[in-house]
Amino acid sequence: MSDEPLVLGIETSCDETGVGIVRGRTLLADAVASSVEEHARFGGVVPEVASRAHLEAMVPTIERACETAGIRLRDVDAIAVTSGPGLAGALLVGVAAAKALALGLGKPIYGVNHLASHVAVDQLEHGPLPEPCLAMLVSGGHSSLLRVEDVTSGVQPMGATIDDAAGEAFDKVARLLGLPFPGGPHIDRVAREGSSVYVDFPRGLSSRRDLERHRFDFSFSGLKTAVARWVEARERSGEPVPVADVAASFQEAVCDVLVRKALDAATSEGIEDLLIGGGVAANSRLRAVAEERASKLGIRVRVPRPGLCTDNGAMVAALGAEMVARGRTPSPLDLPADSSLPVTEVLAG
Amino acid sequence: MLLAFDTATPLVAVALHDGEDVVVELTSERPMKHGEQLAPLIASALEQAGLVRQDLTAIAVGVGPGPFTGLRVGLVTARTLGFVLEVPVYGVCSLDVLAVEAASALGTDFVVATDARRKEVYLASYDATGARLDGPVVSKPADVASDLPVVGEGGSLYPDAFPHATGPQRPSAGWLARTVAEELAEIVDPEPLYLRRPDAELPRPPKKVS
Numbered sequence: 001m002s003d004e005p006l007v008l009g010i011e012t013s014c015d016e017t018g019v020g021i022v023r024g025r026t027l028l029a030d031a032v033a034s035s036v037e038e039h040a041r042f043g044g045v046v047p048e049v050a051s052r053a054h055l056e057a058m059v060p061t062i063e064r065a066c067e068t069a070g071i072r073l074r075d076v077d078a079i080a081v082t083s084g085p086g087l088a089g090a091l092l093v094g095v096a097a098a099k100a101l102a103l104g105l106g107k108p109i110y111g112v113n114h115l116a117s118h119v120a121v122d123q124l125e126h127g128p129l130p131e132p133c134l135a136m137l138v139s140g141g142h143s144s145l146l147r148v149e150d151v152t153s154g155v156q157p158m159g160a161t162i163d164d165a166a167g168e169a170f171d172k173v174a175r176l177l178g179l180p181f182p183g184g185p186h187i188d189r190v191a192r193e194g195s196s197v198y199v200d201f202p203r204g205l206s207s208r209r210d211l212e213r214h215r216f217d218f219s220f221s222g223l224k225t226a227v228a229r230w231v232e233a234r235e236r237s238g239e240p241v242p243v244a245d246v247a248a249s250f251q252e253a254v255c256d257v258l259v260r261k262a263l264d265a266a267t268s269e270g271i272e273d274l275l276i277g278g279g280v281a282a283n284s285r286l287r288a289v290a291e292e293r294a295s296k297l298g299i300r301v302r303v304p305r306p307g308l309c310t311d312n313g314a315m316v317a318a319l320g321a322e323m324v325a326r327g328r329t330p331s332p333l334d335l336p337a338d339s340s341l342p343v344t345e346v347l348a349g
Numbered sequence: 350m351l352l353a354f355d356t357a358t359p360l361v362a363v364a365l366h367d368g369e370d371v372v373v374e375l376t377s378e379r380p381m382k383h384g385e386q387l388a389p390l391i392a393s394a395l396e397q398a399g400l401v402r403q404d405l406t407a408i409a410v411g412v413g414p415g416p417f418t419g420l421r422v423g424l425v426t427a428r429t430l431g432f433v434l435e436v437p438v439y440g441v442c443s444l445d446v447l448a449v450e451a452a453s454a455l456g457t458d459f460v461v462a463t464d465a466r467r468k469e470v471y472l473a474s475y476d477a478t479g480a481r482l483d484g485p486v487v488s489k490p491a492d493v494a495s496d497l498p499v500v501g502e503g504g505s506l507y508p509d510a511f512p513h514a515t516g517p518q519r520p521s522a523g524w525l526a527r528t529v530a531e532e533l534a535e536i537v538d539p540e541p542l543y544l545r546r547p548d549a550e551l552p553r554p555p556k557k558v559s
C-alpha cells in the first residue's frame with residue numbers, strides 16, 4: 001500500500017455521525033450529520049437519541065462522503081473507526097458499520113482512539129505533526145493534556161479534568177445565563193460584548209497546594225458553581241444579570257487556566273509546539289489567549305479550523321491513514337467498542 | 350446466496366441460504382456482545398460454505414423488537430453491507446420468524462412473546478397459518494395474559510401469564526432466511542421496531558446552589 005493511502009473514517013462517539021475520506025494527508029471529504037437539534041430541548045446529549053440518529057444517518061453519510069470525494073468505495077485502502085472513548089451505544093453503531101464496510105470490501109479495519117484522532121486531524125491542515133508535541137484537547141466530553149511522541153503509537157496523558165469537561169462547563173453556564181445548547185458558541189458570541197474582568201471567577205486547581213498534586217489537571221465544577229452563586233445573588237437582590245459580562249468573565253477564567261496549564265506542561269517537557277483540538281478549540285478567546293501567551297515563550301500554536309475541531313470523520317480517517325502509512329497492524333474483526341478506551345491505546349487491538 | 354442474521358435477542362444468529370435451503374447456520378456463544386461477534390460470524394459462515402462476499406445476492410435481517418443496542422448492530426450491518434455489496438436488504442419482524450417456525454407444528458392460533466426486559470414482553474398474536482393478527486406490542490405479561498400456546502422466551506419467563514409455553518425460544522437465522530427466501534411472512538424495510546421511546550427527561554430549571 002502506498003504512503004498516500006485512501007482511507008474512510010467513521011466517527012460516532014457522541015452526537016455527530018461523521019464520515020471522512022482522506023488520501024494520505026489530503027482531505028477529500030468530511031460529511032457530518034448531527035443530531036444536536038434533537039438533544040437541544042433536553043439540555044444535553046441523550047445517548048439513546050444519539051444512537052438512533054447514528055443508525056439512520058450512517059449509510060446516507062457514507063454515500064455523501066464518497067460523492068464529495070469523487071471516489072468509489074471499492075478503491076478505499078482501509079477503514080478507520082472511532083472505537084472509543086465515547087457513548088457506548090453510539091460507538092457501537094459506528095464500529096458495526098465500519099466492520100460491515102471492511103467485510104464487504106475485503107479491506108483492513110483500524111479501530112482508533114477518538115482523542116488521538118483529534119490530534120491527527122491537524123495534519124490535514126498544517127502538515128506533519130512536530131514530534132513530540134503537546135496536545136490540549138477540550139470539548140464537551142474531554143479536557144486533557146497529552147504528550148504526543150508519535151500519534152500512531154505514543155500518546156501519554158499528562159493531565160485531565162477531575163470533574164466536568166471544559167465544554168460541559170460552557171453548556172451549564174450557558175443554561176444559567178439563559179443561552180441555548182450547546183453553550184460554547186453562544187458564550188463566545190455574547191462574551192464579545194462583555195468585560196472579561198467584570199467578575200474575578202476562580203481558576204480551578206491553581207492554588208499552590210493544588211498544583212502539587214494536580215499541576216496539569218483541570219477542574220471546572222467549582223467555577224460553574226461560582227457562576228451560579230453570583231447569578232443567584234444578583235437575582236435575589238433584584239438586579240439584572242449582565243449576561244455578556246458574566247459570560248466574558250467565565251470564559252476568561254476557563255481560557256486562562258487552560259492556556260496556563262498547557263504552556264506549563266509544554267515548557268516543563270521542553271516542547272515547542274502546542275496543538276489545541278476538540279470543540280472548545282473553536283472558541284475565539286481561547287485561540288487568542290493561547291497565541292498571545294505562547295508567542296512570548298517561543299511556543300508555536302497549531303489549531304485546526306473550527307470544522308475540524310468538532311467531532312468529525314475526517315479526523316478518524318486522518319489517523320487511520322497515518323496507521324496505514326506507518327505500517328501498523330490492523331484491528332481484528334471482533335474489535336470491541338470501548339466507551340472508556342484509555343488515551344494510551346491509540347490503536348485498538 | 351442470501352445472508353440472514355438476527356440480533357434481536359442476547360445472541361447473534363447467522364445463516365446462509367442458497368435458494369434451496371439453509372447451507373450454514375451459526376449462533377454466537379457470548380451473550381450481548383453483538384458488535385464483537387456479528388461480523389466475525391458472517392465471515393466464518395462464508396468461509397464454512399466456501400463462499401466469498403461477492404457471492405451474496407441479498408441480505409435478510411431481523412428488525413426486532415428486541416434490546417436496542419443489539420438490534421442496531423444488526424440493522425446498521427445489514428444496511429451498510431447491502432450498500433457496499435449493492436444487494437437488496439429485507440427486514441422481517443423477529444416475532445414473525447418465531448411464528449413461521451412454530452406454526453406448522455401447532456395447527457392452532459397462538460402467541461409469540463419474547464423478553465423485553467424491565468419485566469415486560471414483546472408480543473404478537475398469530476392464526477394457525479402463522480399470519481400475524483395483532484401486534485407487535487410491548488406490555489406487562491399480566492396485561493396480555495393468554496391461554497393460547499405461547500412461543501418464545503416470554504412464555505417460559507412468565508408462566509403465570511402464559512401457562513402454555515411451547516416451541517422455539519429465540520428466532521433462528523435459518524428460519525429468518527427461509528422466511529425471506531420463501532416469502533413466508535411480511536417483508537419490511539430494514540427499520541428497527543423499537544416500540545419504546547428513548548428514556549429522556551426534559552431538563553428541570555438549574556438547581557439552586559446556595
Ligand SMILES: [Zn+2]
Pocket residue numbers: 114118139141278279310311
Ligand atoms: Zn471529541
